[in-house]
Amino acid sequence: MNIFNEFEExxxxxxxxxxxxxxxxxxxxxxxxxxxxxxxxxxxxxACNAALVLAKPLNYPPRKLAELIAKELEKDDSVLATEIAxxxxxxxxxxxxxxxxxxxxxxxxxxxxxxxxxGTGKNINIEFVSANPTGPLHAAHARGAILGDxxxxxxxxxxxxxxxxxxxxxxxxxxITLSKSAYLRYCEVLGVKIxxxxxxLYPGDYLIDVGEKLASKFGDSLHQLSEAEQVEVIGPIAVExxxxxxKKDLSRxxxxxxxxxxxxxxxxxxxxxSAIQKLQQDGLIYKGKPEAPKGQRDDQWAPREQLLFKSxxxxxxxxxxxxxxxxxxxxxxxxxxxHFDKLERTNGRLVDVLGADHSGYVKRMTAAVQAxxxxxxxxxIKQCGLVTLLDxxxxxxxxxxxxxxxxxxxxxxxxxxxxxxxxxxxxxxxQPLEFDYAKVTEKSRDNPVFYVQYAHxxxxxxxRQNKKPIAEVNYSVLTDIHEIRVIKQLSSWPKLVEAAVxxxxxxxxxxxLMELAAVFHGLWNAGRDNLELKFIQExxxxxxxxxxxxxxxxxxxxxSGLNLLSIDAVEEM
RNA sequence: GCGCCUGUAGCUCAGCUGGAUAGAGCACUAGACUUCGAAUCUAGGGGCCAGGGGUUCGAAUCCUCUCGGGCGCGCCA
Numbered sequence: 001m002n003i004f005n006e007f008e009e010x011x012x013x014x015x016x017x018x019x020x021x022x023x024x025x026x027x028x029x030x031x032x033x034x035x036x037x038x039x040x041x042x043x044x045x046x047a048c049n050a051a052l053v054l055a056k057p058l059n060y061p062p063r064k065l066a067e068l069i070a071k072e073l074e075k076d077d078s079v080l081a082t083e084i085a086x087x088x089x090x091x092x093x094x095x096x097x098x099x100x101x102x103x104x105x106x107x108x109x110x111x112x113x114x115x116x117x118x119g120t121g122k123n124i125n126i127e128f129v130s131a132n133p134t135g136p137l138h139a140a141h142a143r144g145a146i147l148g149d150x151x152x153x154x155x156x157x158x159x160x161x162x163x164x165x166x167x168x169x170x171x172x173x174x175x176i177t178l179s180k181s182a183y184l185r186y187c188e189v190l191g192v193k194i195x196x197x198x199x200x201l202y203p204g205d206y207l208i209d210v211g212e213k214l215a216s217k218f219g220d221s222l223h224q225l226s227e228a229e230q231v232e233v234i235g236p237i238a239v240e241x242x243x244x245x246x247k248k249d250l251s252r253x254x255x256x257x258x259x260x261x262x263x264x265x266x267x268x269x270x271x272x273x274s275a276i277q278k279l280q281q282d283g284l285i286y287k288g289k290p291e292a293p294k295g296q297r298d299d300q301w302a303p304r305e306q307l308l309f310k311s312x313x314x315x316x317x318x319x320x321x322x323x324x325x326x327x328x329x330x331x332x333x334x335x336x337x338x339h340f341d342k343l344e345r346t347n348g349r350l351v352d353v354l355g356a357d358h359s360g361y362v363k364r365m366t367a368a369v370q371a372x373x374x375x376x377x378x379x380x381i382k383q384c385g386l387v388t389l390l391d392x393x394x395x396x397x398x399x400x401x402x403x404x405x406x407x408x409x410x411x412x413x414x415x416x417x418x419x420x421x422x423x424x425x426x427x428x429x430x431q432p433l434e435f436d437y438a439k440v441t442e443k444s445r446d447n448p449v450f451y452v453q454y455a456h457x458x459x460x461x462x463x464r465q466n467k468k469p470i471a472e473v474n475y476s477v478l479t480d481i482h483e484i485r486v487i488k489q490l491s492s493w494p495k496l497v498e499a500a501v502x503x504x505x506x507x508x509x510x511x512x513l514m515e516l517a518a519v520f521h522g523l524w525n526a527g528r529d530n531l532e533l534k535f536i537q538e539x540x541x542x543x544x545x546x547x548x549x550x551x552x553x554x555x556x557x558x559x560s561g562l563n564l565l566s567i568d569a570v571e572e573m
Numbered sequence: 574g575c576g577c578c579u580g581u582a583g584c585u586c587a588g589c590u591g592g593a594u595a596g597a598g599c600a601c602u603a604g605a606c607u608u609c610g611a612a613u614c615u616a617g618g619g620g621c622c623a624g625g626g627g628u629u630c631g632a633a634u635c636c637u638c639u640c641g642g643g644c645g646c647g648c649c650a
Contacts, residue, residue, distance in 0.1 A: 032591095039593075049592060052630070062630065086593045087630050132650065169650055263650090290647055306648075317576065317646090324648035331650050359577050360645040383578080386644085427586075430578065432643075434585080443612045446599070454612055462609045492589090499589055511587065511597095518597080518614095525614035528605070536609055573612080 002494050003046075003102055007035040007092070011050055014072040022068075024058055036495075037488055041481070044083070044091035045099070045488075048073075051088040062088030099487045100475025100546065106490060106553040114493045114560055118501055119160030123348030126152050129250065129257075130167040133242040134178045135204055137249045137408040140355075140387040143433065146424040147384055148353040149255045150506035153564045158501045163346065166257045167338060170239045171264040172331065177201060178242075179234035183222065185211025186234075190220055206245070210238050249408045253417050254566045263334050266341065272329050275337035275372075276307075276322060284310045284371055291318050309336070314367035336368045343373055350379045351504065356386055356430075382504055384429045390436040415441050418567045422449040425510040425565065448514050452558065453570050455517035458524060459555040460571040462535050468544050477543045478550060480533055482523040486550065489516050490557050506565075513561045520554050 012030060019026050033050035051066035058065065063084055070082040070090045081093040106113050128148025131141050149164070156162045181202040188194045189211045197203040214222065214234065222230060243260070250257070266272065279285050288308050308319040309332075322333040342350055350369065354361070362381050369379035389396040389406055396406055412420060415437050423440050426448060427433040443450050478487070493512070500508040527534040535547045559569035 036589080036592095039596090043593075047593085052592075055630070089593065091593095134650095172650060174650060304648080321648065326648080328648090330648060335650095356578080356644060358645080362577075385578080431586085432579095445613075447612090448598090450612065454610085458610055458613085465609050496589075503590065507587095508589080512589095515597085521613055522615090524609085525605080525611085528608070528611085528614075531608085534609060573610095 002105065003098075003491050004035050004495055007046060007048075008033070010073065010076060011035065011048060011069070014069055015050070015054075017072065018068055028054065028057060030054075037492065038089075038091060041485075043085060043089075045094040046092040048090040048092065049088075051084075051090060055088065066090050096479045097476030099484050099491075100478045102487050102491045103475055103478075103546075103549050103553045104473075106556060107549060110556065111560065113557065114157070114497045116158050116494060116498055116501070118158040118498065119155055122160055123163070123346050124155050124160045124351065125163045125165055125342050125346040125348065126155070126351045126353070127165045127167055127342070128353035129246075129255075130169070131246060132169050132174060133239045133246065134174055134202060135242065136206055136245050139389050139406045139408055139411045139435070142253065142408050142411065142420055143384045143387050143424045143429075144353045144355060145250060145253060145255055146421050147382065147429050147506060148351075149253075150421075150425065150509070150565055151351065151353070151382070151504055153566065154497070154501050154506055154509070157497065157564060161348075163259055164255075164257045165259040165261060165342070168239070168243065168260055168262045168264075169331075170235075170262050171267050171334065175235045175239065175264075176231050178238050179231045180227075182207050182210040182214065182234050182238045183230055186214040186222060187211075189215040207238075210241050213237070213241065249412075252409070252412050253420065261338065261341070263338065266337055267329065267334055271341055272334050272337040275340040276333065278340070279309060279336070279371065282371070284313070285322070286310065288319070290321055309364075309368065309371075311364045311367040311371075314370045316363045316367045320364045332364060332368075335365065336372075339365065339369050339379065340372050343369065343378065349377070352379065352381045354381055354383050356383055356432075359383060380504065382429055385427070385432040387424075388432065388434045390434055390438075392438040393436065411435075411437060419447075419449050421565055421567055422452075422510060425507045428507055429505065448510070449567070450573075452513045452517045452562070453567075453573060455520045456555055456558045456562070456569045457571060457573045459520065459551045459558070462551055463548060463555070466536055466544065466548050468536070468541050468548070471541070471545060473545050473549055474542055475546050475549070477546050480526070482519075482526040482533065483547075483550060485519045486516075486523050486554060489519050490553055493557050493560070509561055509564050513558060513565075516554070516558060516561070 011033060015024075015028075015030060016026070018024060019028075030050070030053075032053045033048065035046050035048050038044060038047040048069070050069055051062045054060070055062035055065055066084045066088040070084060073079055073090065073092060074082045078094050078098045079092055080095050083091050083093075085091050126148055128151075129137075129141060129145045131137055137145075152162045152164050177200065181197070184194060184197065184201060185207045189208070214237065217237075218233075222233065225233065247257075276285065286308055287305055289305055290308060304325065306321045306325075307323045308321055311320050312318060320332055322330055322336070324330055339350065352365070362383070366379050366381065370376055373379075389411075415423075419440050423435055424433070440447055440449070445451055478484070496508060496512045500506060523533075535544065535551060537544045537547075555569075562569045
């Protein structure tokens with residue numbers, strides 16, 4: 001129970017009482033009535049919009065309604081005064097001692113402070129990264145990886161039973177390309193001179209390792225195999241080596257997946273045909289000719305009869321093909337099967353974290369999941385915007401075709417995993433993000449990671465300085481505006497977590513921590529201008545102790561937030 | 574051409590699922606270190622929230638149109 005829930009419940013009680021007196025309907029939806037911190041401090045401690053929300057359904061003038069509610073709320077012990085403002089806001093002023101009590105709540109709940117029960121008893125599957133196993137992770141992959149991981153942390157913090165999942169696209173033509181490219185490197189290792197990598201193959205140096213492994217395992221025996229046989233032998237080995245490099249990079253970022261799913265396995269086990277069969281039974285599949293895509297030349301378009309899924313019935317723009325001309329499944333078909341598999345395993349909601357370049361894929365996939373689950377919001381897709389890598393403001397050249405690209409591993413070497421994790425959340429997920437790895441290692445206000453960690457280290461430092469004995473704490477001595485600001489920010493933590501979970505927006509945690517650090521630094525420096533605000537007051541044990549608890553609570557919440565981001569809360573720096 | 578995202582201070586971005594006079598950082602100006610950590614803080618200027626119309630007690634937020642950016646668009650994954 002935090003102060004906002006507490007007053008919301010008080011509000012519900014007030015409404016129940018008023019509904020009897022004035023014959024208001026007792027089952028009215030009060031969920032839009034909220035208790036919040038007013039934006040302007042001069043408006044009081046808490047603000048309530050209930051009168052504005054309820055005026056219309058009750059057909060009652062908002063200000064009069066506000067008066068009725070305010071009069072009841074005023075009877076509460078912790079309420080000092082109420083006032084009606086603007087069109088009908090109810091502003092509450094609390095007794096000065098009320099905010100201090102929040103510290104006790106925070107310290108008692110400790111690590112559990114901020115948790116909620118939104119997901120209790122529910123399962124959720126979060127799929128992220130799922131980079132093709134044809135090369136190492138590059139810097140831009142970090143964003144989806146971190147978004148997915150922190151989202152998973154958030155969900156778990158809210159009670160969900162979370163599965164972190166990675167989908168390995170180890171089927172289809174790219175694996176053929178991969179093994180051909182690896183074979184070329186293998187030949188190179190065995191002494192065949194390669195001038196340049198033919199176009200269409202992967203040119204990256206990382207395949208030299210694979211070539212070496214193949215050479216040491218097979219000697220020169222691979223030459224005797226047919227091309228198809230080579231793919232069969234090399235493909236799985238190359239994929240495994242790529243995946244182990246990917247897993248290593250993820251683990252450097254602090255990310256551990258619960259499940260790795262293989263597309264190849266899915267196809268081999270017949271999951272695709274069984275998923276298609278299910279859709280067929282539901283009458284959602286037919287043979288037909290797909291519409292020509294708009295904006296392309298008609299003469300390029302050769303209409304062909306193929307198996308189509310009625311995604312249009314579920315909000316997609318056109319029906320989508322499931323089979324290629326050689327009768328093998330399209331990527332979409334195996335993805336349908338994969339999501340069907342996930343639905344069955346999860347028995348709960350699915351989340352896909354995708355890159356911005358997959359935006360054309362959202363509608364058809366949500367359509368498919370809706371068709372299979374019968375529920376509209378079973379699949380939620382979070383997309384992340386592009387990442388532009390900069391070095392002192394200059395773009396870092398990345399060219400996958402030339403094989404010169406900045407790997408995730410390089411960037412972690414340069415800035416560290418903590419910085420990487422925090423910076424990737426300093427922008428809303430669907431917006432493009434610039435990542436300047438010269439700048440993010442600065443130790444200044446410019447660098448939010450250090451700013452937040454510095455606040456934590458400072459807090460821990462002053463706690464170490466304190467020599468006062470622990471005793472009964474009287475929180476009502478905390479009355480300065482700077483202290484109250486910090487307490488208010490701390491109290492908002494559970495509310496913030498709820499909003500972040502509800503919107504699936506981990507960046508809110510990062511922004512919250514920056515604000516909390518700012519009000520805490522503000523409080524600290526207030527003690528420089530006004531010596532009475534220094535935390536440790538030699539002649540006043542009571543005040544000192546209360547302040548120590550405030551600092552303790554601050555450190556606790558910062559640590560809790562950083563934990564959600566999987567970032568260390570350092571005690572000294 | 575169609576779909577999705579997007580336009581907020583000079584710059585980089587928030588804006589709590591519709592709330593009060595739209596916020597923060599950077600940059601700029603002026604200040605605060607014999608002091609619990611100055612890796613910090615305080616104060617100031619700076620805005621038709623791209624533009625028009627609509628919905629209502631109330632719009633940066635929802636709807637619609639216009640203009641300007643990004644991404645995607647049959648058998649690649």
